[in-house]
Amino acid sequence: SGxxxxxxxxxxFEQQMYVDAEDYRSLENDVxxxxxxxxxxxxxxxxxxxxxxxxxxxxxxxxxxxxxxxPIPPDQFVPIIEDAGLIHQIGDWVIREAxxxxxxxxxxxxxxxxxxxxxxxxxxxxxxVLGALASTGLAPGRLELEVTESIFIGDDVSTLAALxxxxxxxxxxxxxxxxxxxxxxxxxxRAHFSKIKxxxxxxxxxxxxERDCSAIVRAILALARGLSVETTAExxxxxxxxxxxxxxxxxxxQGYLFGRPVPATDLIDEQDLVDLHPFSRAARAL
Ligand code: C2E
Ligand code: MG
Ligand code: MG
Ligand code: MG
Numbered sequence: 001s002g003x004x005x006x007x008x009x010x011x012x013f014e015q016q017m018y019v020d021a022e023d024y025r026s027l028e029n030d031v032x033x034x035x036x037x038x039x040x041x042x043x044x045x046x047x048x049x050x051x052x053x054x055x056x057x058x059x060x061x062x063x064x065x066x067x068x069x070x071p072i073p074p075d076q077f078v079p080i081i082e083d084a085g086l087i088h089q090i091g092d093w094v095i096r097e098a099x100x101x102x103x104x105x106x107x108x109x110x111x112x113x114x115x116x117x118x119x120x121x122x123x124x125x126x127x128x129v130l131g132a133l134a135s136t137g138l139a140p141g142r143l144e145l146e147v148t149e150s151i152f153i154g155d156d157v158s159t160l161a162a163l164x165x166x167x168x169x170x171x172x173x174x175x176x177x178x179x180x181x182x183x184x185x186x187x188x189x190r191a192h193f194s195k196i197k198x199x200x201x202x203x204x205x206x207x208x209x210e211r212d213c214s215a216i217v218r219a220i221l222a223l224a225r226g227l228s229v230e231t232t233a234e235x236x237x238x239x240x241x242x243x244x245x246x247x248x249x250x251x252x253x254q255g256y257l258f259g260r261p262v263p264a265t266d267l268i269d270e271q272d273l274v275d276l277h278p279f280s281r282a283a284r285a286l
Contacts, residue, residue, distance in 0.1 A: 028084040030066060035090055040064055042097050043261035047232060047254045050246040057110030060098040061261045082118045091119040092128045099132040101264050102142060112144040117151045120159040129166055140170030148176045149187050160191060167192050196224050200235020207241040221249050
């Protein structure tokens with residue numbers, strides 16, 4: 001059905017969830033093999049300036065197509081990677097791969113990479129990022145690291161120190177999925193974020209006119225303005241959601257309306273994207 005396609009064709013895996021420990025261990029082996037045999041890939045999803053309709057960056061999203069089970073969503077296999085002790089290896093590959101791709105993009109266009117809490121704890125992330133920037137020549141300001149509030153749970157001093165070190169050289173820190181879970185305004189003072197991404201449940205709710213969602217989105221946007229932090233609305237699926245988030249003053253929009261995550265080989269250039277989308281045409285006409 002359309003809904004299943006909307007989840008990225010993951011329906012098969014959801015029915016076939018790993019049932020026992022043996023099965024889980026075999027998945028750990030499979031993901032280890034995937035890393036060494038080009039079985040992992042990054043897909044890229046556009047991020048649009050809400051005022052100009054222009055493409056300002058792309059988020060890199062990790063994909064794994066299991067040889068037998070088919071595509072498995074990252075929400076499900078990232079924990080497997082972490083349990084298998086492979087998160088540093090795979091996370092490093094993601095950072096290097098995304099930087100190597102983004103260096104081919106025009107001008108100031110940014111690439112956003114997701115980084116999990118486990119990936120940040122312990123040494124290494126700062127060196128990996130510095131190495132990737134140095135070897136590709138990507139300007140630090142073109143790289144965004146997306147983290148969720150989960151990085152604050154353990155109160156890990158070394159995590160915050162590594163992030164601060166990267167921020168100090170110009171890498172942009174982004175707080176992902178804001179509003180979901182236990183998101184606290186207090187987290188925004190714990191690190192120097194350049195951007196907050198508003199979770200898609202609030203984007204959807206605000207566009208549906210749910211009063212609580214609208215109030216929360218307004219509060220997040222007011223707070224972000226006060227802190228001089230940029231904002232992106234996640235999961236924008238239709239014109240109405242785009243129009244509402246734009247009217248509320250959200251800086252950027254991301255979602256299926258503007259493009260699904262696609263392999264690097266399928267990326268279309270900035271002008272094509274601007275021309276393709278009615279929303280972007282409308283924005284340009286203003
Ligand atoms: P996220 O960082 O919040 O990424 C956004 C998710 O929303 C992606 O799911 C994307 O495909 C999906 N999405 C985008 N537009 C829409 C829309 O209009 N509607 C709906 N319903 N969904 C939309 P995906 O690719 O399945 O990734 C899920 C999560 O897995 C990500 O959430 C991120 O937390 C994690 N992840 C993805 N790639 C990586 C990675 O390389 N490393 C780590 N550590 N985590 C990753
Ligand atoms: Mg993200
Ligand atoms: Mg998100
Ligand atoms: Mg998420």
